Amino acid sequence: MPDVDPALAEALTDVRKAYRLVWSYQRRVLDLAKIVLGAFPEHEFYAWRPRAGDPPPQLTGDPLKRWAWDFVPMAEACILFLPGGADRNAPKAGEWMVELRVRVDSGHEGYEAEGEVDPARFDPAERCTSSLWLYMWLCDEGVSKNWYNWVWQRGPWPDVDGTPVPHPGGPFRIVGQQVDLATLPDRASVETMVADFRTMATQALGVPA
Template identity: 30%
Template structure:
């Protein structure tokens, strides 16, 4: 009984910490959006599950990750286009990713292989894992077909920049050649203040100008 009581106290402490963390994470995303002036919200997605179910949908029998929406999340923003139903040449979308624990990747790979998902030994040690803020710009290099919107028509069907492209500093080009993307990232612990976030965004804009030819403005 004492062990259970102690464990539940740990759970309460953890939830209070997560509450504060998620507020900080969302505030960071909001500030980055503001610094990319003129972009408006398009969609957000839980990258580890299917999203928290709506109130009229039973929560039972779902993936546990569905209830961890800020553990690995993408927020999508774009500038208003003259053709909102389909991006035109030169249009771009900003993806802001929060990766709370990149050590989860090993866990998911092992789980998909049939390993017990509650086996803590398959996680990367928390001290060795990283928490990241990732920015990806997706650029349309040609007019897209009618009805090909940013989220359902492009983002849902294209991969994030590959490990190889990131390692080589290459622009990622989709299989049709119509979408180019590039990624920059920073450990969350390097974003301790507003000034840190502003400096990171300024550096990122310069990278996107160099790699994608986008003059987003400082």
């Protein structure tokens, strides 16, 4: 049997610990998403999308041709919720979509590189942050457009100062809020944060809470 390289064995131990920690983080994010959805009982899951890469390849997708980021899609991801029974291809006036966006590492922000992003070039983890954003996308006038492909994909992410921003291509307005994940240690803190966001967003957009 080949001899074990002590340095490599130690490094792989660190990798096992890291994967277990990542699992724990992702479990927490998914539980957080359920709490967010619970604050909008009239809504249901619609779609999700990673933002730090592409979704992982399907069964016949060649992983050797993909970035490593594609296999950690929860590093930065967006989850969208629509009113139950809403027509995804025909938003109606007064309907609004809720977006939850979570990013584990602000080191990715503003990073410029040709080709695959290399986290070894990020700022030190101690100087970075982990954040959560909530957005409300309000339809002001019914249109025959798809919520994901035409509204969300083409819309801006506004500043998070509570000021609604118009959609550049249609009758929609968006308002958002950003929160440091380190300020959300438990369920109660998440519930309070989401309730505050709903109050702020509905007032800013002028719709019933």
